[in-house]
Amino acid sequence: MNDSNENTQETAGSAPEAPRYTNFSEAFQSARADASSMAREAAPKLKQALSGAAHDFAYGAAFSACFAACFAKEFIPSSIKETLRRGATAGRQAAEKAGEAPAAAEMPPPLGA
Secondary structure, three states: OOHHHHHHHHHHOOOOOOOOOOOHHHHHHHHHHHHHHHHHHHHHHHHHHHHHHHHHHHHHHHHHHHHHHHHHHHHHHHHHHHHHHHHHHHHHHHHHHHHOOHHHHHOOOOOOO
């Protein structure tokens, strides 16, 4: 009586057996078909998740940049803003002057001469 109960419990608790294939090619085709169908199901979900993540990242970057700029604009006193403007103008003028080709009289003689 115990033997029949043990056999019933073993088969009831065990997982269903995987399908048996007669050759490797049949197993490979079955696995390929299963993987293909699962990929078709997963692709739209993955695409939606990636596009949502890209949107959230772009929104966060834009918000951070704009918030920092607006906060700095409101927080910094006007005297410092004017000083920064004058410094930027002077820097731009110095860069333009440095970018111009020097005159022949200003050029030092070559080192080998």
